[in-house]
Amino acid sequence: MTADLLARKETSFVLWHVGNTTPVPSLIVGQVKPGAPLTFIDKQEFPLTQVPGFPDLWEISATKCNLKDGEVYHYWFEVTVSHPDPNRAGKRLRVTDPTAYMVDWRLTPFVDSPFNDDDRYPPAVIKCAIKDGVAKLVATDLGGEEISFPHTTKLETLPTNNQLVIYELPTTWSRSSEVGGRNMGVGTFLDVAALIEKDLEAPDFSELDVVEKGKSYLTELGINALELLPPADSTYNRQWGYGTTNYLAPDFELGLPSFYSWSTPNRDLAKLIDICHTNGIRFFVDTVMAFSKNNPYLAVACDDFFILDPSQAKSDPDAHNSRAKDDNNLRNAYGASLFRYAKMVRGYDPISGKVQTISPGRQLMKTALTRWMNDFHIDGLRLDSIENVYNWDFIQEYKDLARELNRLRFAVQGANGAEERFLVVGEELNEPKALLSQQRLDGLWHQSFKDYIRMALIGRHHESEPWNFAETVRKAIDCRRFGYSDLTQAILYLTSHDVEGYRNERLYNFFQENGVFDCEKRFKLAFTCLLTAVGIPMILAGDEFADQHNLFDAKGNVNQEGGKQVDPVHFGRLADPWRKNVKDYVSRLIKFRTSYDALAVNDTDFLHVDLNDNKRVLVWRRGRPNSDKQVVVVANFSDFITSNAESPGAEYFVHNWPATPPGKHWYEVSQKDAKRLVDSNRVGREPIYSWEAKVYALF
Numbered sequence: 001m002t003a004d005l006l007a008r009k010e011t012s013f014v015l016w017h018v019g020n021t022t023p024v025p026s027l028i029v030g031q032v033k034p035g036a037p038l039t040f041i042d043k044q045e046f047p048l049t050q051v052p053g054f055p056d057l058w059e060i061s062a063t064k065c066n067l068k069d070g071e072v073y074h075y076w077f078e079v080t081v082s083h084p085d086p087n088r089a090g091k092r093l094r095v096t097d098p099t100a101y102m103v104d105w106r107l108t109p110f111v112d113s114p115f116n117d118d119d120r121y122p123p124a125v126i127k128c129a130i131k132d133g134v135a136k137l138v139a140t141d142l143g144g145e146e147i148s149f150p151h152t153t154k155l156e157t158l159p160t161n162n163q164l165v166i167y168e169l170p171t172t173w174s175r176s177s178e179v180g181g182r183n184m185g186v187g188t189f190l191d192v193a194a195l196i197e198k199d200l201e202a203p204d205f206s207e208l209d210v211v212e213k214g215k216s217y218l219t220e221l222g223i224n225a226l227e228l229l230p231p232a233d234s235t236y237n238r239q240w241g242y243g244t245t246n247y248l249a250p251d252f253e254l255g256l257p258s259f260y261s262w263s264t265p266n267r268d269l270a271k272l273i274d275i276c277h278t279n280g281i282r283f284f285v286d287t288v289m290a291f292s293k294n295n296p297y298l299a300v301a302c303d304d305f306f307i308l309d310p311s312q313a314k315s316d317p318d319a320h321n322s323r324a325k326d327d328n329n330l331r332n333a334y335g336a337s338l339f340r341y342a343k344m345v346r347g348y349d350p351i352s353g354k355v356q357t358i359s360p361g362r363q364l365m366k367t368a369l370t371r372w373m374n375d376f377h378i379d380g381l382r383l384d385s386i387e388n389v390y391n392w393d394f395i396q397e398y399k400d401l402a403r404e405l406n407r408l409r410f411a412v413q414g415a416n417g418a419e420e421r422f423l424v425v426g427e428e429l430n431e432p433k434a435l436l437s438q439q440r441l442d443g444l445w446h447q448s449f450k451d452y453i454r455m456a457l458i459g460r461h462h463e464s465e466p467w468n469f470a471e472t473v474r475k476a477i478d479c480r481r482f483g484y485s486d487l488t489q490a491i492l493y494l495t496s497h498d499v500e501g502y503r504n505e506r507l508y509n510f511f512q513e514n515g516v517f518d519c520e521k522r523f524k525l526a527f528t529c530l531l532t533a534v535g536i537p538m539i540l541a542g543d544e545f546a547d548q549h550n551l552f553d554a555k556g557n558v559n560q561e562g563g564k565q566v567d568p569v570h571f572g573r574l575a576d577p578w579r580k581n582v583k584d585y586v587s588r589l590i591k592f593r594t595s596y597d598a599l600a601v602n603d604t605d606f607l608h609v610d611l612n613d614n615k616r617v618l619v620w621r622r623g624r625p626n627s628d629k630q631v632v633v634v635a636n637f638s639d640f641i642t643s644n645a646e647s648p649g650a651e652y653f654v655h656n657w658p659a660t661p662p663g664k665h666w667y668e669v670s671q672k673d674a675k676r677l678v679d680s681n682r683v684g685r686e687p688i689y690s691w692e693a694k695v696y697a698l699f
Helices: 003-009 187-192 218-222 264-280 358-375 394-414 447-458 469-477 507-513 521-530 573-575 577-595
Strands: 012-016 026-033 037-046 057-059 072-082 090-096 126-131 134-138 166-169 171-177 182-184 225-227 231-235 244-250 282-287 337-339 345-348 354-360 379-385 423-427 444-445 489-495 536-540 602-611 615-623 632-635 666-668 693-698
Touching: 003 345, 012 072, 012 171, 037 244, 057 447, 182 358, 187 264, 218 666, 225 379, 244 264, 244 358, 244 489, 264 358, 264 602, 282 358, 354 358, 358 394, 379 394, 394 423, 444 521, 447 469, 447 489, 447 507, 469 602, 507 521, 521 536, 521 577, 521 632, 521 693, 573 577
Parallel strands: 166 225, 166 536, 225 282, 282 379, 379 423, 423 444, 444 489, 489 536
Antiparallel strands: 012 057, 026 037, 026 072, 072 090, 072 126, 126 134, 171 182, 231 244, 345 354, 602 615, 615 632, 632 693, 666 693
16 A cells, blocks of 8 residues: 555656645756765756646656656755745745655755745755656665665564563764764664674774674664664754654665765665564654654645644644643644644545545655555554644544554565554653543553652652552552553653653663662662563663763753753763673563563562561562463562571562462572572572562473
8 A cells, every 4th residue: 555645756746735836836856966065967947737636736747857767866846935924925945845755965955035044955866767768756865775675574473562672762872082082973774773783884883892793782682672763854963853854754864874975864774674674673663743843844835734833823723732722731842843633624635646625734644654664664653742743533543554554564475463563652641541542542651650660769659659659669560550451552661762850861860869879789670670560661772781861951951952852872881890780681681571471461460568677578470370471570679688698598488479380490580691490498488688679480
């Protein structure tokens, strides 16, 4: 299945939904000559023609544009600006194709007043292929490179949703500086691929041990899903990508390692995903749909796509977020422009190809989704800022289309298991469960897990559980106590990329600010909870080795302008022995989480609670009672240590320890590289240590 607009783009330059057609929009196409500076040569200009039956669809056949076979072309559409700013409205401006597959940020046209740098749109890039006299337009990179997937991965071999451990990876990394110290750099698609592929050299971070040839950091860590912070193209210099500009194009910078002469994001992203799949790793895309930065539709058809200032239009159906209709719940664009998803117009539908009543914003996003699903074979989606997307009907349409496209991908291969190998989750930190019960989304970010477990990790109860430490832990470990019905509905994390504000800091910084300086023990305890809780664990890159935050504003805080979306992942910190110990511990538990059946079911119960004499010890079981696959976690959230813990007879007695099935034995699996057989006389009676957890399993 492909969108009608994308099918039309195979043979024509197509511009959909133009607000002002006097004079008619035109195509400006040519080529780029290398040099300093780059120059745009062999320019041709053609008026676009209205497609019969579609008043808002304009195109010109590629065959009419004097293109040469195998050549790469740059192009803009020139439009009459449709924008509420009276100084801009009615002026002519070159804009990027809003459905471009590739853009070239090296070349932006000069603009006169009343325009500014935000109106300097880069050209789109396409390649011509001529067969039997018909010119086809092919998605390409600047050197003519195309998308390819050389390996065929059997989709049934990819992990199911209940087996996932997701790695959330920013593409801002830290590297050594030539003059000493460290600086920030872009972790390109190929740098990310080098975290997985043993024989691939990281182009910009070759000095890091984690991307050394012969190593596969992420497979050695054990994760089986990679979520790249927004990989779609953005005008922002590499922050963390939360301000998409061109929704159908992978990011220009992420395809431009420092030694490249030109950017190849389409080829490199496909290579990364191909490498993920051949290593049994699913690939998730972080998608930002609430707002856009410098999107071409601001000039092409502003009012049909954007609401520019909700505070000045409070009665507009697109003004408020999904939480409430009062003035405290206006949508927030965070310096970008908010898409409309409630306004409807009559016109061409880029998905079906029919004239009908549509939301242009919704259909643009679904067109982009079709491209990402079909061309890049993605395995899941994380939708940013659901409350600011606002429209739950659209969220469900988007989720349903993604799942339909995934089912078709499985059907083409004749594979089973499509439903349990795809996931659409949303970030709405109020966690409205109606998004799940109404089947708008498959899952939600479970912010409450982070809030609750962090309090437990410093020995405190959560303020919503007055003086009830045990309930703080119980609710953290079992998401069903918050109203989730299945572990695949809740994405659990100790830290997320949103590191602004109290309790949102990187976990290391949170511990430091709360007077905890023996971070190795607390990190191990934290990851034991994360990886044995009911839900899908997600790890912010760096947390697995206790990375810390470094970039702050002048007052020492993290905010939108100072450090929130630019602090790099500092893989070099793995050289610290204690941090390597944390990473090795986490890796053991990740591999256990992804392979042991008891952690892939919801069944959980608490066997033992000991809050006597300043102790805070809780024991929980995962897995079905009386089965031969069970996990028991003994977690000590206090300074208590068993008396004479190192002596042979020392013990801490856990009540209600499950019976051992015939032919099975209990092993401790977290503390050492190899699982340790527990003496049958010591089961449930081993000594415990301060701020430590032990994980036991039946084998």
